[in-house]
Every structure is written in structure tokens, then in C-alpha cells.
């Protein structure tokens with residue numbers, strides 16, 4: 001018989017926990033800037049102390065209930081003005097900072113992350129345009145004491161992915177129209193599944209200038225949602241992402257002054273691709289957070305739960321599951337960090353990196369959450385268990401900001417140097 | 421000279437640097453700009469507080485890969501930097517806050533360029 005000794009192996013820092021690597025004097029190809037590390041600490045504390053205790057209640061609440069108190073706590077931290085430059089009163093963060101913050105929140109509640117993420121996305125067009133007149137009109141409300149949200153309205157009843165693939169512009173049907181009337185445009189149409197649509201102050205609305213086929217005249221309009229003719233409809237009763245409200249927004253003869261156009265008439269497509277490439281790194285971070293949240297629960301459980309006389313993690317099949325889950329989280333995080341770093345150092349951000357990061361991380365989140373539930377067993381299949389909610393949430397990011405099929409067109413198009 | 425002629429830009433930028441205030445601004449901000457003209461010649465030159473240098477002699481704070489027609493319009497104030505980025509006639513590589521600082525640097529360059537640029541034909 002071979003004698004064996006059990007030696008305690010110290011917890012090695014993971015591959016992608018950059019600060020832990022640094023503290024352990026382990027080699028790392030890159031580090032997070034100190035201000036991003038600081039933000040991560042603040043947001044981690046917010047996620048653990050404010051979001052986590054309310055997450056199950058928010059998930060089980062009726063579809064149209066909204067937790068303004070939680071949003072207000074995030075607002076005090078500056079989460080609703082995260083990307084506004086410091087000289088405008090914001091926190092001056094780039095895509096990397098937002099992504100890292102979103103991972104922290106999503107590790108306990110992806111839908112809370114999306115409340116903040118969708119509002120920041122709504123602001124992006126106004127911020128990025130550099131249009132001082134629009135900025136003066138639409139940004140100061142995010143600096144007050146009261147939390148204010150924005151939203152981004154693209155999806156329609158007949159046009160979903162068609163509004164995310166520029167090459168399909170001509171094929172999109174029955175797209176919301178914008179008809180010129182003097183120095184105004186009149187908007188008519190219906191937007192679906194708009195995160196924050198129920199509660200936002202204004203929306204970045206994508207509409208087709210009348211007379212252009214399909215969505216070839218896509219244009220961005222900033223529309224205050226208390227404008228005459230705007231109706232906030234029912235909230236979608238979603239399987240997951242229940243803390244953020246996805247709403248139908250109906251626009252009937254809504255008059256919008258022409259100065260509310262961002263990037264000019266017909267500038268919608270070019271802008272949309274810029275916006276998507278930035279947002280995809282952030283959604284990849286949300287998926288990474290979901291995977292991490294589920295993994296942490298499974299890891300803890302596998303350490304405590306004893307079957308056949310030993311903790312689950314010592315059983316080889318479970319050990320393998322945990323190892324694969326951990327590897328997927330590492331890969332997801334490294335991919336989104338690299339994609340976000342590119343977005344902060346290249347305008348327009350490249351197509352390839354963010355699409356790869358999102359495609360991988362979205363799939364990893366589903367796989368990791370599913371394995372986490374299997375490790376927890378029956379308890380994890382019950383409504384009141386956090387892992388059950390993470391399983392439902394893991395499917396959400398695969399739909400918004402580019403399905404795997406949309407991402408595949410972007411990635412393969414980039415590989416061949418053309419748009420598919 | 422035509423808009424396509426890279427020398428038009430380099431001559432204008434050299435002229436801009438004779439404005440001491442502009443040269444100081446570049447120096448104080450430690451700002452250098454690598455221009456790469458796309459869609460044809462691929463000409464590259466670097467502007468810093470010391471002058472305009474051929475090629476890419478050292479790393480710059482920002483690298484602007486830009487179509488000459490777009491650079492022409494940007495310098496004349498007829499095309500905004502963000503619009504050029506969105507329509508992909510300009511790709512800016514470097515920290516995004518540096519891109520925002522272009523707002524302070526472009527007017528002096530534009531003034532010098534306007535002295536040399538060919539008069540608009542019709543439009």
C-alpha cells in the first residue's frame with residue numbers, strides 16, 4: 001500500500017482576480033487601474049449589503065413592482081452617472097469601470113445590474129455625441145438627489161434582431177417612423193421589452209425617417225417619456241430579470257424637436273454599431289457575474305455537503321464540474337476585461353473582441369448556473385434558493401444586445417473582413 | 421495641391437506650431453498625435469510640440485487613422501470628431517479621455533489649415 005499524506009494547499013489566486021494576483025506577487029499580464037479597483041470595492045459592498053438582501057423579494061414581487069429604494073442607494077454611489085466625465089459631475093469611468101461594476105452587481109442580481117446598465121446605455125448617445133446643447137438638457141437630472149433613469153428603445157414587435165444587424169436594415173418591417181413636420185419630427189410606433197421603459201425619464205429612441213425603406217433611415221431621437229402621445233404599457237412578466245422592468249412603449253403622434261436628434265438624420269445605424277460594441281463587453285461582464293454568483297454558491301455547498309462520507313467536492317465528478325465552472329469564469333472575465341480595455345482605447349471599439357467576449361460569457365453563464373443548480377440538488381431547484389434565480393437569469397443576456405446568431409454574424413464577418 | 425495631398429496637412433501643422441501658445445499646450449499636456457492617412461497613400465506623420473515628423477518615430481498619445489477627406493472637413497470645422505468616428509472615417513486609438521481633449525487642439529490646427537486648404541468647390 002502506498003502511504004499518502006494530505007497537505008493543505010493554500011488558496012491560489014485565480015487567473016483573473018488581478019488584485020489578488022498583485023497582492024500575492026504573482027505574475028500578471030495586466031492590472032486594473034486603481035480607480036477601477038476602488039470602484040469594484042464600493043460596488044461589491046453595495047451588491048453584498050444592499051442588493052443581496054432584497055434580491056429574492058424583488059424577484060418574487062409582481063412584474064411591475066420597482067425597488068426605487070435600492071436604485072437610490074446605487075445613485076448615492078454614483079452608479080447612474082458612472083460614465084459622465086468628472087467635469088460634468090460624473091465619476092468619469094470608461095467601459096472597463098462599468099463592466100467591473102456590473103460583474104459585482106450581477107453576481108448577486110443580474111436584473112439590478114441591468115437597471116443601472118440600461119440607464120447608462122441610454123445616456124451613451126448623448127454623452128458620446130459631444131453635443132453640448134443635448135448634454136445640458138438631458139444630463140443634469142442624473143446629478144440631483146433623486147435617482148433618475150434613462151432607457152434605450154430599439155426592439156419592436158416585428159423587428160428584433162433585424163434592428164441589430166446593419167446589413168438587414170432594408171429587410172426590417174413596419175419599423176417606427178419619424179415624419180418631418182417643420183422643425184419637428186412626429187414619431188409613431190411601438191417599442192417592446194424596453195428595460196426601464198416604465199420608470200425612465202427619457203429614452204434614446206431609434207426610428208426610421210419616413211420614406212426610407214425598412215430601417216435604412218434609422219435615426220436616434222431623445223424623447224422625454226412624459227411627452228404627449230407616449231404611453232408606457234404593460235410590464236413583461238419575464239422568467240428572470242424581474243427587478244428591472246421591461247415595458248412596451250407606444251408612441252402616437254409624438255412631436256420631437258429636430259434638435260433632439262443625435263448623430264444627424266440617418267445616423268442611427270452607424271451609431272448603433274458603436275454602441276453595441278461598447279455594450280457587449282459590459283453584458284459579457286454581467287454574464288460573468290451570473291456565473292460567478294452561481295459558482296460561489298455551488299462551491300460553498302460542495303464544501304459543506306457530505307455524501308458517501310466526504311464533502312461533495314472530493315467526489316471526482318463534482319470536482320470536475322467545479323473545475324470546469326471555474327475555468328469558464330476565468331475565461332469569461334479575461335475576455336471581457338480585454339474587450340472593455342479595447343473599448344476604452346479605441347473609438348469606434350472593434351467589432352470582434354466584444355462579440356467574442358459576449359458570446360463566450362453568455363454561454364458560460366448558462367452552463368455554470370446549470371451545473372451549480374445540479375450541485376446544490378433539490379434545494380437549488382426551489383424558488384427561494386438564490387441559485388434557482390441565477391439559472392433563470394442566465395438565459396437573459398443571451399437575448400439582449402446580440403443573440404448568439406447575431407454575434408456569430410459579427411464575429412465571422414470580422415474574420416473575413418466584411419459585414420455579414 | 422488637393423485635399424488628398426498629405427503635405428497640405430504637414431505644412432499646416434508646422435505652421436500651427438509657430439503659434440507658441442499651441443506648442444506650449446501640446447507640451448504641457450504631453451500630447452502627441454500620430455496621423456495615418458487611410459484609403460490611399462497610408463502616409464504617416466507625427467505631430468508633437470517639437471515639430472512634425474515623418475512616419476511613426478515613437479509612440480504617440482493618440483493615433484488617428486483618418487481618411488484625408490474627413491481630416492480636411494474636421495480641420496475646417498465641417499465634420500465633428502465624434503461624427504467622423506461614428507461613420508468610421510476616423511478611428512482613434514488611445515485613451516478615450518485624450519480623444520475628448522482634441523476639442524482644444526483642433527481649432528489652432530484648423531486655423532492654420534484654413535490658410536492653406538484649397539477653396540471649396542461649389543458646396
Ligand SMILES: Cc1cc2nc3c(=O)[nH]c(=O)nc-3n(C[C@H](O)[C@H](O)[C@H](O)COP(=O)(O)OP(=O)(O)OC[C@H]3O[C@@H](n4cnc5c(N)ncnc54)[C@H](O)[C@@H]3O)c2cc1C
Nearest residue numbers: 152153154155160161193194195241396399400401403405
Ligand atoms: C432581459 C431583456 C432586456 C431587454 N432590454 C431591452 C432594451 O432595453 N431595449 C431594447 O430595445 N430591447 C431590449 N430587449 C429586447 C432584445 O434586444 C430583443 O429581444 C433581441 O434583440 C431579440 O429580438 P426578438 O426577441 O424579437 O427575437 P428575433 O429577432 O425574433 O429572434 C428570434 C430568434 O431568431 C434568431 N434570428 C433572428 N434573426 C436571425 C438571423 N438573421 N440569422 C440567424 N438567426 C436569427 C435569433 O438569434 C433568435 O434566436 C431586452 C430583452 C431582454 C430579454
